[in-house]
Amino acid sequence: MGFRTGISERQRRFGEELRRVRDVAGLSALEIGEALGVKGPNISHTEAGRLGLNSERLNAWLDICKVTDPEYRAGLIAMSESTGKGWWTEFKHDVIPRALDLAEVEASATALDSYETLLIPGLLQTRAYSEVMQGYNERKVEFRQQRQRILTGENAPPFRAVIHEAALHMMYGGPTVMRDQLNHLIEMSRLPNVTIQVLPFDCTAYASNDTPFMVARGSHTRLHTVLLEHPHGSTFVGDPESVAAFDQKFDRIRGLALPPLSVSTPAPSTTYRDSMGLIQHIRYKVQGG
Structure with missing residues (x-):
């Protein structure tokens, strides 16, 4: 998947939230990448909104970071799956x-x-x-x-x-x-x-x-x-x-x-x-x- 040429506020905020939960968990981008089976730089690009994240890897990310709040998880999933069209x-x-x-x-x-x-x-x-x-x-x-x-x-x-x-x-x-x-x-x-x-x-x-x-x-x-x-x-x-x-x-x-x-x-x-x-x-x- 190529990098996005234009990053919407929703995409930027989604990446920001992923970085925030990773920081709270005390994990590095490299550690998250190894757990998800992707390269460390891709984690940084995802957190910057330049790359998306499928539902399987998103849920794995949240599990690794011990994010248990169901409403918060649902909100992040909705942000990830949205097409941004309206x-x-x-x-x-x-x-x-x-x-x-x-x-x-x-x-x-x-x-x-x-x-x-x-x-x-x-x-x-x-x-x-x-x-x-x-x-x-x-x-x-x-x-x-x-x-x-x-x-x-x-x-x-x-x-x-x-x-x-x-x-x-x-x-x-x-x-x-x-x-x-x-x-x-x-x-x-x-x-x-x-x-x-x-x-x-x-x-x-x-x-x-x-x-x-x-x-x-x-x-x-x-x-x-x-x-x-x-x-x-x-x-x-x-x-x-x-x-x-x-x-x-x-x-x-x-x-x-x-x-x-x-x-x-x-x-x-x-x-x-x-x-x-x-x-x-x-x-x-x-x-x-």
């Missing part, structure tokens, strides 16, 4: 590989947690808002629209979003686009699996809330993935320590944010502040008072 495949010439990886990660996630600072989360954007963000590239806009179907499809995963108030004031596309976008947030909050909160400007505590990120929860806690946004692109992070740190960060930001949007629960008093009230206030200003 609705996103038809967009492989239209979007960057990282976008394809994100769609695949979202498709297999059991839950999604998103924090955004200056933008509305992609899964909650209207088409008009997405058009502005994507430079009116129709294929990229359609790709984002397709991603959003995960929130309304069968077995839709829970999606929790915290949006900084700054994103609600950015007039991307003009007042009409933003008014419709704010209305869309309210409508999306009606979905039973969607929870939306706003982190207000007047929050007095700092929770390291300056970097957008999303936590995609896998079939096992050891298979969670963090998508970290930064000025030079995006990075997927999967080591347990980093995932745990972002888990804690998200929980802290949620705790500092206003109570979630709710169209069915009236405010208990005129002085009560929640995400719905803030969005309605901003929408009123956008509409010109």
Whole structure:
């Protein structure tokens, strides 16, 4: 089998997990290779995602490393056997590989947690808002629209979003686009699996809330993935320590944010502040008072 010319995030993460369990077991690549009947360099290539691993050798690898958790093993087997193909495949010439990886990660996630600072989360954007963000590239806009179907499809995963108030004031596309976008947030909050909160400007505590990120929860806690946004692109992070740190960060930001949007629960008093009230206030200003 030849080396892969393009390594997807799933393939990279699969190799990373194999290396991690080997390290925990205190075994070298040479020792694993001898046990599996393959050359040591092939083990390194497998851990780098350049080579795949059949089910027989994968199970042998996990047995040698004494990995007994059935859910974790099942998750690794699913990653190994996946073809990586889905609705996103038809967009492989239209979007960057990282976008394809994100769609695949979202498709297999059991839950999604998103924090955004200056933008509305992609899964909650209207088409008009997405058009502005994507430079009116129709294929990229359609790709984002397709991603959003995960929130309304069968077995839709829970999606929790915290949006900084700054994103609600950015007039991307003009007042009409933003008014419709704010209305869309309210409508999306009606979905039973969607929870939306706003982190207000007047929050007095700092929770390291300056970097957008999303936590995609896998079939096992050891298979969670963090998508970290930064000025030079995006990075997927999967080591347990980093995932745990972002888990804690998200929980802290949620705790500092206003109570979630709710169209069915009236405010208990005129002085009560929640995400719905803030969005309605901003929408009123956008509409010109």
